[in-house]
Amino acid sequence: MGAKENRTTGPWFEAFAPPTLSNIGPGYDCFGIAVDGPGDRVRARKSATPGAQLRSIEGDGGKLPREPERNTATVAVSRLIERYAPGAGLELELHKGLPLGSGLGSSGASACAALVAANAALGLDLGAHQLVELAREGERVACGAAHPDNVTPGIVGGIVMIPNLEPLRFVSLPVPKDLWFALYTPGCEVSTKAAREALPARVRLTDTVRHASRLGLLVHALHVGDLQLLGEAIVDEIVEPVRATLIPGYPDAKAAAVEAGAIACSISGAGPTTFAIAGSEERAIVLLEILEEAFTHAGVPGKGRVSQVSEGARLVSRRLH
Amino acid sequence: MGAKENRTTGPWFEAFAPPTLSNIGPGYDCFGIAVDGPGDRVRARKSATPGAQLRSIEGDGGKLPREPERNTATVAVSRLIERYAPGAGLELELHKGLPLGSGLGSSGASACAALVAANAALGLDLGAHQLVELAREGERVACGAAHPDNVTPGIVGGIVMIPNLEPLRFVSLPVPKDLWFALYTPGCEVSTKAAREALPARVRLTDTVRHASRLGLLVHALHVGDLQLLGEAIVDEIVEPVRATLIPGYPDAKAAAVEAGAIACSISGAGPTTFAIAGSEERAIVLLEILEEAFTHAGVPGKGRVSQVSEGARLVSRRLH
Numbered sequence: 356m357g358a359k360e361n362r363t364t365g366p367w368f369e370a371f372a373p374p375t376l377s378n379i380g381p382g383y384d385c386f387g388i389a390v391d392g393p394g395d396r397v398r399a400r401k402s403a404t405p406g407a408q409l410r411s412i413e414g415d416g417g418k419l420p421r422e423p424e425r426n427t428a429t430v431a432v433s434r435l436i437e438r439y440a441p442g443a444g445l446e447l448e449l450h451k452g453l454p455l456g457s458g459l460g461s462s463g464a465s466a467c468a469a470l471v472a473a474n475a476a477l478g479l480d481l482g483a484h485q486l487v488e489l490a491r492e493g494e495r496v497a498c499g500a501a502h503p504d505n506v507t508p509g510i511v512g513g514i515v516m517i518p519n520l521e522p523l524r525f526v527s528l529p530v531p532k533d534l535w536f537a538l539y540t541p542g543c544e545v546s547t548k549a550a551r552e553a554l555p556a557r558v559r560l561t562d563t564v565r566h567a568s569r570l571g572l573l574v575h576a577l578h579v580g581d582l583q584l585l586g587e588a589i590v591d592e593i594v595e596p597v598r599a600t601l602i603p604g605y606p607d608a609k610a611a612a613v614e615a616g617a618i619a620c621s622i623s624g625a626g627p628t629t630f631a632i633a634g635s636e637e638r639a640i641v642l643l644e645i646l647e648e649a650f651t652h653a654g655v656p657g658k659g660r661v662s663q664v665s666e667g668a669r670l671v672s673r674r675l676h
Numbered sequence: 677m678g679a680k681e682n683r684t685t686g687p688w689f690e691a692f693a694p695p696t697l698s699n700i701g702p703g704y705d706c707f708g709i710a711v712d713g714p715g716d717r718v719r720a721r722k723s724a725t726p727g728a729q730l731r732s733i734e735g736d737g738g739k740l741p742r743e744p745e746r747n748t749a750t751v752a753v754s755r756l757i758e759r760y761a762p763g764a765g766l767e768l769e770l771h772k773g774l775p776l777g778s779g780l781g782s783s784g785a786s787a788c789a790a791l792v793a794a795n796a797a798l799g800l801d802l803g804a805h806q807l808v809e810l811a812r813e814g815e816r817v818a819c820g821a822a823h824p825d826n827v828t829p830g831i832v833g834g835i836v837m838i839p840n841l842e843p844l845r846f847v848s849l850p851v852p853k854d855l856w857f858a859l860y861t862p863g864c865e866v867s868t869k870a871a872r873e874a875l876p877a878r879v880r881l882t883d884t885v886r887h888a889s890r891l892g893l894l895v896h897a898l899h900v901g902d903l904q905l906l907g908e909a910i911v912d913e914i915v916e917p918v919r920a921t922l923i924p925g926y927p928d929a930k931a932a933a934v935e936a937g938a939i940a941c942s943i944s945g946a947g948p949t950t951f952a953i954a955g956s957e958e959r960a961i962v963l964l965e966i967l968e969e970a971f972t973h974a975g976v977p978g979k980g981r982v983s984q985v986s987e988g989a990r991l992v993s994r995r996l997h
Contacts, residue, residue, distance in 0.1 A: 385889035518893040519886075524908065526896055557878040563914070565840075567888035568706035571895045572839040575847055578899040587845070593884070 364446065365401035370471035372397075372668035373512075374453055375460035376536070376623040376630055377504040380589030381569035385517045387460070387508035390536060390662040393452035395464040396671070397428055399472035402444040407432040407473075414451035427462045427493030428469035434492045435470060439485075440477050447472070454658075456544045458624035460505030466493030467509035467668040475670050483667075486510045488523055498547055505624070512667030514577060530664045531580040535639035537612075537631040538623070539646035539659035545601050550625030553597045566593055582618050582634050589619035589632070602627045604653020611645045627655070636661060685767065686722035691792035693718075693989035694833075695774055696781035697857070697944040697951055698825040701910030702890035706838045708781070708829035711857060711983040714773035716785040717992070718749055720793035723765040728753040728794075735772035748783045748814030749790035755813045756791060760806075761798050768793070775979075777865045779945035781826030787814030788830035788989040796991050804988075807831045809844060819868055826945070833988030835898060851985045852901040856960035858933075858952040859944070860967035860980035866922050871946030874918045887914055903939050903955050910940035910953070923948040925974020932966045948976070957982060 373394040377387045402408065407429040412419050423429040428449050436443050447469055453461040470486045473479075481489075490506035503517045507525045514528045558566070569588050576584035599605045602622065608629060612620040616638065617631040629646055633639040639661040647659055694715040698708045723729065728750040733740050744750040749770050757764050768790055774782040791807045794800075802810075811827035824838045828846045835849045879887070890909050897905035920926045923943065929950060933941040937959065938952040950967060954960040960982045968980055 381888060382892075383888075384885045385892070516889060516892050516896065518889040518909070524893075526893065526905075528896065554881060556881060558881055558884045560875060560877060560879055560914070563879045563884040563887060564705045566884060567702060567704075567891040568837060568839040570888040570892040571703075571706070571837050572845075572847065574892045574895040575837065575849065575899070578896070584847075588839070593881070 363403045365476060367398045367400045368472045368475040368670060369396060369398045369672045370468045370475070370668055371395070371671045372464040372468035372471070372509050373665045375463065375505045375508045377460060378591070378594065378622065378624060379573070380591045380619065380621050381566050381573060382516070383591065383594045384502065384504055386515070386570070387504040387517070388514045389508040389512045389665045389667050390538065391665045392538070392660055392662050395453055395461070395468045396450040397465065397468035397472045398448040399432070399445050399469065399476040401476055402446045404444040405442050406444055407436060408444070408446045410446050410448050412449045412451065415455065418455055419451070425496060426465070427497045428465040430496045431466035431489050431493040432469050432473045435473055435481070435489050439479055439481060443477055445473055445476060454540060456546065457540045458545070458622065458626045458628035459540065460509060460624065462497035463490060463494055463505035463509050466490040467506055470510070471668040471670055483511050484523065487525065508667060510667045513664055516574065528574060528577045529580065531577060531582060531585070533634050534582065534664060535633045535636055536662045537633065537639045537642035537646055537659065538628060538662050539643060539650060540628040540657045541602065541604065541650040541653070541655040542657040543603055543627050543655045545626045547625040550598055550601060553601065554594060555597070558593055562593060566591070582632070586618035586632065589621055591621060595621055598622050598626055602629070603655045604650045605629060607653065608646050608649035611649050612642050615642060615645050617642050684724045686797060688719045688721045689793045689796040689991060690717060690719045690993045691789045691796070691989055692716070692992045693785040693789035693792070693830050694986045696784065696826045696829045698781060699912070699915065699943065699945060700894070701912045701940065701942050702887050702894060703837070704912065704915045705823065705825055707836070707891070708825040708838070709835045710829040710833045710986045710988050711859065712986045713859070713981055713983050716774055716782070716789045717771040718786065718789035718793045719769040720753070720766050720790065720797040722797055723767045725765045726763050727765060728757060729765070729767045731767050731769050733770045733772065736776060739776055740772070746817060747786070748818045749786040751817045752787035752810050752814040753790050753794045756794055756802070756810050760800055760802060764798055766794055766797060775861060777867065778861045779866065779943065779947045779949035780861065781830060781945065783818035784811060784815055784826035784830050787811040788827055791831070792989040792991055804832050805844065808846065829988060831988045834985055837895065849895060849898045850901065852898060852903060852906070854955050855903065855985060856954045856957055857983045858954065858960045858963035858967055858980065859949060859983050860964060860971060861949040861978045862923065862925065862971040862974070862976040863978040864924055864948050864976045866947045868946045871919055871922060874922065875915060876918070879914055883914060887912070903953070907939035907953065910942055912942060916942055919943050919947055923950070924976045925971045926950060928974065929967050929970035932970050933963050936963060936966050938963050
């Protein structure tokens, strides 16, 4: 412990958390992928005031709650302090790079970045499992349930499946070479709550079997690195049909992407972000143009990018000011 | 074509089909495993009479239908002749090694053995996909639906998942080293029809998600060869609880096997065959004794064996008599 540690505040630690896709066809509520792209950044430093203080939020258009008990970043960090550093204090600054309500795991990304920054600022050495559990507490506040399907890839990176919630169990799956995504976020909002409420409470047993076996095929396709099998597996007859109706232009956009050779096309999370899968960057660029054209035609132009699977949340700098 | 081909009958070809486990925890209706053990044998030879003739059945205690249109072996071979050798004639002799209604894929095994024998007797070169499709026609007669979960491993061998029925799609999965089964068939019968009718028509969405993600975990565990993960994955909260009530002594037998360190324990097919998984032959022997004791105590003593994953149906001899 150096003399610096005795100052009222410590140095700033900054972490970045990537966007995450969730659901992925038959992987509703148990599958997520971290992808390249603008994400959330959180800076954290020790302070003399116990607990998690939110100094500022930028990039959210003033929409996110500032109260520590309602913001996913501060909720997650408060739990971290309670469990692993009782009495400690942290100041946080949140810079949103992810659009809210987009289906790219925005609420989870803030918690993931905040936890990685806090872990470093407090000199803790918490592992992925602990960080995911803490990030879920943020999701509990944002979504009403401690969904792990964004925060697990948000922390761990790559492609993850979450087969059990209590106790939490997740496994990382192999990332096939040449797996490219065209991601397009149409200019409309979908409430996660509304998108959940639209889902059927019950599913026919025959549909359950087909859904399950497609998830099995998805896992198999990732292990053997077969993108065509992956495309066969990424079919969702339970959740997607309901959510498709909440996104203007989605059916036409998907049809056009599939027509143009997309390996698969579906909705990330509750939407409206739509992903199309390709086996090369060139093909992903074409698919992105097709999605853009379709959603623009439907009156909901938005933003898109071509992306690959990425690492999870990571420390990006330790700044002294 | 030699002179022998002009005789009224050709030489006998004999094929063997192994027992098969199906369902396997979350793999209801989409997962099957071929295992070592007594199976069904079918002999086939060309005859001058068009179509499939059933000369004899041994080992079924007189219980199987002798009418060609109701016996799974002759139904499957009739379809084979219709599709691939119109006008040809075959005589069949069936020797049942598998007990009926046991959950070991008895009806499917007869069809698989018959098809492999017929394929050879007619000098055809049908592949696995074609043979599985034909064997499903036998299942349609026996079970009322063309279930592929016994006949696919019955033909292909190993561990298979069947993610799609129409068109049929199956994939073979890696077989972990040191995967041992204790198989016990208690002395009671379970009607497949009754066992299907007892199932719920609909499943809660949350249960569907958990079921699906366990199947994903099962596939992952096989790919990475992790028997402990396999045990976590082989949990079925949808089908097994219903079927468990149809098998006297099952809950106690399972509890005892799990207590004794079984990696997993569940029902094969509609039951009553119960399987327990172990990581060594020694442990599987212990589990077999435990299952035997529990079912005997419940008043339904039966037969069991220790087994490993096996090949599928195969030609065992070409006999001239």
